[in-house]
Amino acid sequence: MRQIAFLLVGIAMVAGIVAYMLPAFGQTHGETAPIFVTKIPLGYRDFRLISVAHEEGNLNSLGAVLGNDVAIKAYREGTLPYPNGTIIVALHYRHAPSEENDRIFGRAQSFVPGPPTNIQFMVKDSQKYAATGGWGFGHFSTDGKPGAEALMRTCFPCHAQEKARDLVFTQYAP
Amino acid sequence: MRQIAFLLVGIAMVAGIVAYMLPAFGQTHGETAPIFVTKIPLGYRDFRLISVAHEEGNLNSLGAVLGNDVAIKAYREGTLPYPNGTIIVALHYRHAPSEENDRIFGRAQSFVPGPPTNIQFMVKDSQKYAATGGWGFGHFSTDGKPGAEALMRTCFPCHAQEKARDLVFTQYAP
Numbered sequence: 124m125r126q127i128a129f130l131l132v133g134i135a136m137v138a139g140i141v142a143y144m145l146p147a148f149g150q151t152h153g154e155t156a157p158i159f160v161t162k163i164p165l166g167y168r169d170f171r172l173i174s175v176a177h178e179e180g181n182l183n184s185l186g187a188v189l190g191n192d193v194a195i196k197a198y199r200e201g202t203l204p205y206p207n208g209t210i211i212v213a214l215h216y217r218h219a220p221s222e223e224n225d226r227i228f229g230r231a232q233s234f235v236p237g238p239p240t241n242i243q244f245m246v247k248d249s250q251k252y253a254a255t256g257g258w259g260f261g262h263f264s265t266d267g268k269p270g271a272e273a274l275m276r277t278c279f280p281c282h283a284q285e286k287a288r289d290l291v292f293t294q295y296a297p
Numbered sequence: 298m299r300q301i302a303f304l305l306v307g308i309a310m311v312a313g314i315v316a317y318m319l320p321a322f323g324q325t326h327g328e329t330a331p332i333f334v335t336k337i338p339l340g341y342r343d344f345r346l347i348s349v350a351h352e353e354g355n356l357n358s359l360g361a362v363l364g365n366d367v368a369i370k371a372y373r374e375g376t377l378p379y380p381n382g383t384i385i386v387a388l389h390y391r392h393a394p395s396e397e398n399d400r401i402f403g404r405a406q407s408f409v410p411g412p413p414t415n416i417q418f419m420v421k422d423s424q425k426y427a428a429t430g431g432w433g434f435g436h437f438s439t440d441g442k443p444g445a446e447a448l449m450r451t452c453f454p455c456h457a458q459e460k461a462r463d464l465v466f467t468q469y470a471p
Contacts, residue, residue: 172342175349175361177392180406187349187361187470216470218351224466227458232354236470284401292398296361296390296410 157254159275160244160261164191167212167242171195174296177218177234185218185236188293193247204257204289209247211291215240239265245282245291255279256290331428333449334418334435338365341386341416345369348470351392351408359392359410362467378431378463383421385465389414413439419456419465429453430464 170189178184190198191210197203219237244261246252252259260278262270269275282290344363352358364372365384371377393411418435420426426433434452436444443449456464 169345171344172346172361172363172388174410175359175390177351177359177408178406179408180402180404182406185349185351187346189346214346214470216349227455227466228354230354232352232356234351234353235468236348239471281401292401294409296388297413 157276157279158252158259159269159272160246160259161269163242163261163263163267164210164212164244164246167191167210167244168214170210170212172296173198173211174293176213176293179218182215183218184215184240185234186213186215188213198295204249205247205291207247207249207257209245211245211293213243213293215242241265241270256283258282258290331450331453332426332433333443333446334420334433335443337416337435337437337441338384338386338418338420341365341384341418342388344384344386346470347372347385348467350387350467353392356389357392358389358414359408360387360389362387372469378423379421379465381421381423381431383419385419385467387417387467389416415439415444430457432456432464 167189170191173188173190173194176184176186176188178186189212191208193206193208194211197205197209216239217237218234220231221233221235224233224235225231242263244259244263246259246261247257248259249257256279258279260275260282262274262278264270279290282292285292288294341363344365347362347364347368350358350360350362352360363386365382367380367382368385371379371383390413391411392408394405395407395409398407398409399405416437418433418437420433420435421431422433423431430453432453434449434456436448436452438444453464456466459466462468
């Protein structure tokens with residue numbers, strides 16, 4: 124009876140260890156929760172221009188897309204996939220009419236960045252972000268807080284539609 | 298008779314020198330033709346972001362405004378007037394719908410840079426460009442040719458309306 128009790132405890136322990144290890148095992152193979160960018164990369168406002176973007180509808184957004192040196196080099200040389208170390212950032216603002224410009228033009232036609240809305244990042248690290256195509260996605264509201272997990276889980280499935288350009292939508296503006 | 302001849306030659310020489318000097322004198326006081334930027338400044342595509350801009354109407358333009366190091370420093374520190382050496386460049390593109398983005402968003406809302414249209418510069422040199430508020434204005438079409446004089450003469454009178462910000466319309470996007 125005591126031996127059976129030891130055996131059962133032993134089985135329970137092994138099962139517990141296996142259960143404990145499974146998520147870790149899965150994580151290194153990209154089968155569990157994706158990892159997001161939770162710290163704003165340093166110096167992003169000094170990155171160089173990739174392109175600009177205007178979204179109507181609910182987004183009502185005017186934005187700039189910038190890249191660090193690794194990103195700019197890859198874009199200009201057409202390197203795909205983007206190398207580890209690539210950082211792409213999208214600075215988003217409200218698409219706001221400029222009354223001052225309109226007055227000078229003599230008609231309503233001019234739109235400029237209004238209040239900032241959010242900043243989004245794509246950071247390439249093929250190991251760390253293996254679960255999401257090698258890209259870490261980041262979203263920060265104007266108070267610097269990262270996006271909630273429910274929002275963050277929408278990034279990869281959408282970007283994954285752009286396989287031909289390594290999940291990157293924005294193209295380089297000459 | 299010979300003395301009168303010498304005198305006349307002398308008067309003619311002085312008059313000639315005065316006539317020769319007058320335009321130069323006028324130029325240093327900004328009273329003659331404005332000077333425009335006729336050579337594209339080197340490295341402008343590596344300048345950092347000041348802001349972005351969208352113009353509807355005839356311009357139908359999506360653009361980025363970049364600045365060299367002197368410009369970015371002045372913008373961030375609020376330095377007015379902008380120091381000599383400031384270079385501001387506006388890269389203009391057609392405001393073009395992105396069918397690819399619209400397909401992914403599931404509706405028509407996304408606009409990106411289409412074909413480039415022109416590149417415009419403001420270069421600060423308070424001596425060289427004294428006739429136009431210390432700014433040299435430049436406009437280059439996609440083939441690199443500078444704008445015709447009739448077009449170039451429209452820059453300063455328009456920018457001169459923005460005296461409070463040293464003739465610069467574009468404000469810094471955070």
